[in-house]
Amino acid sequence: MTPEALIEQAKIAMTRAYAPYSHFQVGAALLGASGRVYLGCNVENAAYGPSNCAERTAVFKAVSEGERRFAALAVAGGPEGVIRDVCTPCGVCRQVLREFCADDFPIYGCDAEGTLRTFTLGQLLPESFSSDNL
Ligand code: THU
Numbered sequence: 001m002t003p004e005a006l007i008e009q010a011k012i013a014m015t016r017a018y019a020p021y022s023h024f025q026v027g028a029a030l031l032g033a034s035g036r037v038y039l040g041c042n043v044e045n046a047a048y049g050p051s052n053c054a055e056r057t058a059v060f061k062a063v064s065e066g067e068r069r070f071a072a073l074a075v076a077g078g079p080e081g082v083i084r085d086v087c088t089p090c091g092v093c094r095q096v097l098r099e100f101c102a103d104d105f106p107i108y109g110c111d112a113e114g115t116l117r118t119f120t121l122g123q124l125l126p127e128s129f130s131s132d133n134l
Pocket residue numbers: 019022024025026041042043044051052053054055075077087088089090093
């Protein structure tokens with residue numbers, strides 16, 4: 001699957017965001033080593049703290065379905081579902097990704113013009129702590 005196709009899946013996931021408090025809708029598409037794509041959206045909560053990001057929703061869906069090896073992640077997000085800037089995973093989601101993905105794991109985003117941006121997990125979470133350190 002191309003990065004562009006994975007971004008399109010993330011945009012579909014973004015439309016499913018439950019974000020009545022921040023109004024910031026995020027979608028994630030996680031490509032498993034099997035070829036299966038797991039979609040996630042942010043799911044907010046009136047108590048705020050229990051809210052979950054799109055990326056973690058996708059990771060937890062995949063792991064709970066038995067998949068633990070991943071090829072790539074695409075993220076799309078913006079206020080009211082309108083993409084303005086590249087949306088990269090928050091710090092907590094970066095750490096969750098690090099549990100299952102190596103430094104060279106690719107993460108795709110796109111800006112308002114639709115230009116693809118590619119990051120590696122190592123770029124977004126340098127000198128990370130993982131099971132390698134235990
Ligand atoms: N959010 C995500 O789902 N993923 C990100 O990468 C950044 C932030 C969510 C959390 C919250 O529901 C809303 O976006 C505003 O922070």
